[in-house]
Amino acid sequence: MSVRETDAATVRLSLRVTALCWLLVLLDGLDLFVYGATLPGVLADKGFGLTAVTGGTIGSLTTFGMMLGALSAGILTDRIGRRKIIITGVVVFSLAAAACAAAPTPSWFGAARFVAGVGLGGLLPSAIAMVMEYAPAWRKNLAVTTVMTAHQAGGALAGALGMTLVGSLGWRSVYWLGALLLVPVLPAIVFLLPESLTFLLAKGKTDRARAIADRHRVALEAFAPEPAEDRRGGLRGLFTPAVRLTTVLFWIASFAGLLLVYGVNTWLPTMMRGNGYNLGSAISFLLVINLGGIAGMLVAGRLADRFGARPVAITWFALTAGGVGLLAVHLPLALTYVVVFLTGAWLFSAQTLIYAAVGAHYPADSRATALGWVSGVGRLGAVFGPWLGGVLVASGLSTMGFLAFAIAGLLGAAMVSLVRRPTLVAQPA
Template identity: 40%
Template sequence: MTSSGQSRQTEGDPDLRRRTITWIVGLALVGLIFDGYDLVVYGTLVPVFLRDPSQLGPVDPAQAGALGSYALVGVLVGALMAGSVADIVGRRKVMLTAYAWFSVGMIATAFTGTAGTFGILRFLTGLGVGALVATTGALVAEFAPPGRKNLCNAVTYSGVPLGSLVAALLAILLLPVIGWRGMLLIGGIPLVTLLPLALVRMPESPAWLMSRGRVAEAEQAALRCGIPLAEIASRPSPATAPATDGRPGFGGLFRDYLVPTVLLGLMSAVGLVLVYALNTWLPELMGRAGFSTSGSLSFLLVLNGGAVVGALLASRLADRFGPKKIVAASFGIGAVAIALMTVDLPLAVLLAFVAVVGLGTSGTQILIYGFVATYYRTNVRSAGVAWCAGFGRLGGVGGPLVGGLMVASGLALDSIFYVLAALAVAGVVLTWLVPGTHRGVPRRGERQDASTAAAN
């Protein structure tokens, strides 16, 4: 091999790396589109279940909230399980299993006939959804080039609100035609499309291989993906790192990052209360405010459209100024916009505020995942993202329940929005309390990846 060829392998191939990250982000994005569709399609079906007892039997608002939460309990369990597993067996295997699992779960749920069976299958489907959400951020962060990690994660996790947007749009267009069972069957499409493609085009992370001491495999994988060898060599592995750096998974996460991990989990929980309270109950709330069924679903469409656009723009700022400041600002903007929804405004202005609410809720959650994925070292990164996604799902579980209880209690519409605005303010406070990552004295036992440090 010529010296120029050796240099090209050692320094990486920018074109090959660009193609690799495009495939990875593309596949991960599509997976999270169906992930978001899976979790949010239920919100578009709630009015059907409340008004038509022939579907699942009589369903009241409190029970509807509980049914919405079963899937999120599954997400919590699946995410926490996947965090440790992905740091041990690899990101790729967990993601491929998750694609198959939640697709089969959606198909099975479409054939249920009782509320009890529906809830059980929603829980089981949630296991696959949680595993996917918990693993995706770690994989993307490990392939993304320095200085683009928050952007790549924002593009990827925008799949969740994009899936929500697709669910709302398809509900407007197709729900009267294909019914709620057809809406759930759509969620099984990845089984015959995304999964086969990912089997061929999704590689294992060289950084994860290096963190497991599989140096030769890591170097070969890096060369195949166009990643400079120096980039993965700078990352500590059990073979090269001191014992205080090498503990993988949740053990290393809670030993070396206890305070920030608790705060990041609470941030995610607050964010997901907002995300799922609004995605589950916004159509019903706007319907009670006097809007038609299709009109109230349009608010859900605008909410998630605002989340996607806002998060992509904010992620560029996060790469430049650091994610902490941008996440705090996004929570704050969301609080103001939610409070302003109580004002009597023209429809166009109200829709604009709903789009900003999307940035301050689902958009903020996208930014949080990017924050977490670039915060931790390699051998605890998947556990960190899993903790954020899993513990945060306590908020996701609470969101539909809190919304259902507020609606069932007859609480005024303005009061409901004020409660949600107060939660967004709590998110601002929690974000500012997270310790600085890499620009001060490192925490005990912490030695950060060079690429992670560059991203923060």
Template identity: 30%
Template sequence: MKKIDLVNVIDRSRIHSFHIWLIFWLFIVIMFDGYDVVIYGASVPSFIKEWGISDVTAGVIGSYTVIGTAIGAVLFGTLADKIGRKNITLLTTFLFSFFTLLSSFASGPVVFTIFRVIAGIGLGGIMPNVIALATEFSPKRVRSAFVSFVFCGYSAGAIMAALTSRSLLPTVGWESVYLVGGVPLLFIPILIRTIPESISFLLEKGRVKEAKEVLSKIEPGFSKEDSVEFVKPETKLQGSPIFKLFVEKRAFSTVMFWISCFSAFVLIYSMNTWLPRLMMKAGYDLSSSLAFTAVMQIGAIVGTIIFGPLVDKLGFKKVLVPLFFCGAIALSLIGFTDSTLIAFALISVIGAASVGVQNMSNAFVSQYYPTRMRSTALGSTMAFGRLGGIVAPTFVGILLSMNFSPQYNFAAIASAAVLGGFAVLFVQEQHANYIEKEQTETKDEGLTVPK
């Protein structure tokens, strides 16, 4: 009877069609997540004009939506460790797609806000589980790059939102962009067939036959008919799942991850909700302002693609800390330039230092903690981070209502990037799960791994 360590099999597996299709569909799911978030910022000027609401009210609606995402991050991040990441991914995809679709039929701000909050609950649950699945099934040598690529889908969706809004808002109105947000409902049957359940979860629940079927897709040399003994996966510890993030010398780093995520979400939601409005205040028209939104997301994608692989070579902190500080500098400078070209360049840096940094930070958190608490770690980190997303729309709305100059508005937002940079700097990598695994790797050499 063969003795198999699942972690070693997945870590050493070769990339083939299973990985490609899984990463592709996770990318698509996150793409519509990004689309859903950005369409609100794009449509805010339309709501202010049609419903007669103020900047502050528009910001509050954005904040309520992020409250929903915080609830979803905690609820579904923890629940996934109990009922499976695949099931939660499917459920949350349905939630955010269906209620985004319903938002297009809202007759006023109250009904619209209710639909957006429920959609936000789904959006909050998507991220931690997609990250956990991408992390678990990616070979070790390309894990950070795969996870970062999946979250380029967020920026791709944001670009799609900016371009769609730019073409549809002036002609057929804001309702049309929310109708497009319901498209993922059509993909759910494909996701059911394509996305696997976590093997660690299957073994923990005693579903060995299903675990063998998934493993045979990862490692074609393995037959699901083989008689094997799986090395027992990490068992769940008793007690509060979130409390376990603060034991084994991880408490300080957990707090630093939360602060870093808070800072990143302040940047992301400030810019996603208010960038068109901020640029209009700076003298640009709506069409040009939406172009800035697209450029910011292009910067996020390019930054993730360039710096994501560097993370595997240099380490997370050596990449993320400088990016945070570069974002602070770019935000501080953008209010002082009259050149559209320079503004585009600075906005692209901000994209890399906000959405791009968060993409790579997700991979950092995912690999820092053991598998048994990965979804909980990601869910709780994003839940705390989304407090920044709750604060940001209302805070910037208040700034805009005070009629400060653009320089002051952007400088206020830049302070979040400085805070995030210091938080990542203080993360204690010596207590990370991947460091502990490297230290014990030699003990696992006697285990039989299918070739």
């Protein structure tokens, strides 16, 4: 094969892996956000007996499960492979959806949502690592941000299913649908998604890697793992002298990023109502900010491939702080929609760019662990953000809520700005 044919085959394989992982992250987002979309219907089901307090506890259990899933899967995927963890994650949260649909009691339902969280949290870092390791150097960041648009699309799909199915078929129908999607998706993933060639080479499994490369007619050398000064993998690889400060800084930045994502997504309509907007406008802001998130990720990915994920993440966090702070000012409605859209474009992309930056700072044998732990530790922010917003709103301090979230944006920008440029891993051209 000519060099041009080999390069074309590499791009095709990257697009296949990205498309498959996009589908899986869509299901991840659907299963994550379906709880909020169906919760009103579950609470209205008097025969089931779920209370608002228990409903809040179950939501926290899901987040806690995601944290455990991200932390454990990140380590495991650097030991046994990306593909196995991805497939396991899909199976776990799909079967958990079936358990939710069949749940006879709130306790059963809560346990199933916890298990779903473990599967959801485990899939994401493995999928991001897989996508980055198959993407050409000049499009790694765009590949990551493209895959993460699926999370927002999954949230939108969950809302649409909640609106169309819960009233007519009941809340259980949405969970049954989520479980049934495993039937066509699992065979497609098993037969079409290859193991990461970079992972196989890093583990010395050259024969298996060459068989996959020959099957897809790609040059195996293009997937060689990056040289590193210290080859310690797993969790120890996050605390080598060269990267231990970087690890802590990324953890804090991820905490700030997910605090923003979950805090703003949870309380934006309520805070906007407290700032003088009517109910219809306040709810529509949530749709607009998520649409902005989808558009922003595609823009951020292209900019990150040109200038690097780290500087774009710093800029995006700072702009998020400005946008959230500006929402505390009652502006004309049309201008407010513009500010909300732009804030969404910056807010969701900022957190995604942390994942992209992490992938560029760690070698292949600890990359998924780094992604899993930055996602897992960040989940503490996902818990703290909604709680903080709730405390401020309950105290009649909606304006202070905007200020608190703006400070979180500045914290994220500060932490990423302190991260040193990567020296262990070759940078994209």
